[in-house]
Amino acid sequence: MTSCIFCKIVKGEIPSAKLYEDDSTMSFLDINPINPGHALVIPKNHYPTILDVDEEDLKKTIIATKIVAKALKDALSCDGINILQNNFEAAGQLIYHFHIHVIPRFEGDGLKVWSGVPYKEGAMEDIHGKILSAMRK
Numbered sequence: 002m003t004s005c006i007f008c009k010i011v012k013g014e015i016p017s018a019k020l021y022e023d024d025s026t027m028s029f030l031d032i033n034p035i036n037p038g039h040a041l042v043i044p045k046n047h048y049p050t051i052l053d054v055d056e057e058d059l060k061k062t063i064i065a066t067k068i069v070a071k072a073l074k075d076a077l078s079c080d081g082i083n084i085l086q087n088n089f090e091a092a093g094q095l096i097y098h099f100h101i102h103v104i105p106r107f108e109g110d111g112l113k114v115w116s117g118v119p120y121k122e123g124a125m126e127d128i129h130g131k132i133l134s135a136m137r138k
């Protein structure tokens with residue numbers, strides 16, 4: 002997929018601040034970081050979302066994510082690390098080449114990744130049943 006910016010980074014057609022690379026994966030700094038050191042980890046093969054990723058590439062990408070997370074912890078002495086992965090526009094996906102965000106977090110950095118809201122009466126049972134039904138397909 003030649004128009005994909007991440008495929009171009011893999012091919013070296015677009016420069017990146019590369020952090021890690023192996024035969025199947027690559028990591029580089031996000032150019033619009035949530036916090037300094039915010040990194041992305043991608044499989045070199047092009048897959049639009051997590052629903053498309055080959056399982057071997059997925060395993061290798063999460064292992065590379067751990068390597069990058071450890072390096073961020075050591076290099077930045079961050080207090081925490083968020084691993085985020087967005088799929089489709091409604092979830093904030095901007096680049097349709099599967100990628101995992103590795104975000105260093107610091108006490109008091111003010112970022113709020115999510116806020117949970119308790120289920121209304123019976124709603125958890127309903128959604129639980131729907132998801133289990135989908136898994137049986």
Ligand SMILES: [Zn+2]
Nearest residue numbers: 005008047098
């Ligand atoms: Zn791509």
